[in-house]
Amino acid sequence: MQKRSQETRSNILQAALALFANTGYDAASVAEICQAAGVSKGAFYHHFPSKHAVFMEILQNWLALLEQQMVATLQEAQDVPHALLHMADLMQHIFEQASGKMPMFLEFWAQASRDPEVWQVVIAPYQHYQQFFEALVQRGMAEGTLEAHNSQVAAQSVTALALGLLLQGILAPTQADWSTLPKQSIQILLQGLAKK
């Protein structure tokens, strides 16, 4: 039966995710992860070559999930302004499901800014999303729903707004209604982009 093996693997990943988010990558020791996962160190190093490898797998799972949700959200959008609002919905959804694990995002970002290996894994999807938003804005301008703008600037502004809200949500999770704020923010930005 390889079921147990899979469960062990999954337990390790889950425990590592929680600890990385709560205490940070460095502070979370392998021993702690093993204890939280109910697994021995031997099992840990049987399934993963290093602590860093666990981090990378969590990162890639996260990116894959993001990609998947993004594509899904996309497919139910005709109008460009509505597509952006759908994105805001997606964001709210991410906020809700990532309870307590959002600081992990900071960990990803910090490591990406230092470790070239992590950077390469992160930068590709980042550019991908960026280009996607750019195309979206261009489509909006073509279909006449958006005012003429530098589409790159517009795309970066959208991304920045999303990232900034995420950051604020990490630091001050009780200071705003994070279930409605993303949508309202995007709406303001949209009014700046939209044709009147």
Next chain:
Amino acid sequence: MQKRSQETRSNILQAALALFANTGYDAASVAEICQAAGVSKGAFYHHFPSKHAVFMEILQNWLALLEQQMVATLQEAQDVPHALLHMADLMQHIFEQASGKMPMFLEFWAQASRDPEVWQVVIAPYQHYQQFFEALVQRGMAEGTLEAHNSQVAAQSVTALALGLLLQGILAPTQADWSTLPKQSIQILLQGLAKK
């Protein structure tokens, strides 16, 4: 003469800042900091009670500088839209002067999200700025330059945009013109807030 002492202190702070930004707080060892500062470990612990204390002092210096620049920027603004654009200018200025040390911001944020002591130091100015932006938006609505909006949402959007641009600047410093992008982004958001 206490000049030597002050220089040692300053060297330690400078070296610590660079190393924290480049490799992160945990990865930067006290020994490394001392070597980079050209100072012995004894000197380090003569001037600071702990590594953490050095971090806190850097953080507070940073917050003080931010506050000071913000107040200065403020005083030369009459119109609310212009005040926001001045803020964008300030941001560009911060980007330029913080060459290479911007990842330190991530370090601040990450630690604040975990260590209650750091959090308390960070959250006060954060709320302060937030309230300031809120007041600014309300003033704009009163003076008739801004459309009616939930001022809290508007303030959080402005902050989010700034934070998000900062994050992007850290990860992809070569992918955009960071000397003009803040202003352009704020302008778009402003169009969403402004009265037509």
Next chain:
DNA sequence: AGAATCATACCGACCGGTCGGTATTTTAGG
């Protein structure tokens, strides 16, 4: 049996912090 999976004991490197002692600067008495 034998391969995959897991447990335990252990290793060497490194880290933050301490400490006894030394150099340098400031202070005070003559």
Next chain:
DNA sequence: CCTAAAATACCGACCGGTCGGTATGATTCT
């Protein structure tokens, strides 16, 4: 103004402890 004592600034070897990772033996499945 000179000097000796007191205070401050600095040095670097060292310590207890933790960490990521390994080696090796026990278990469990096929």
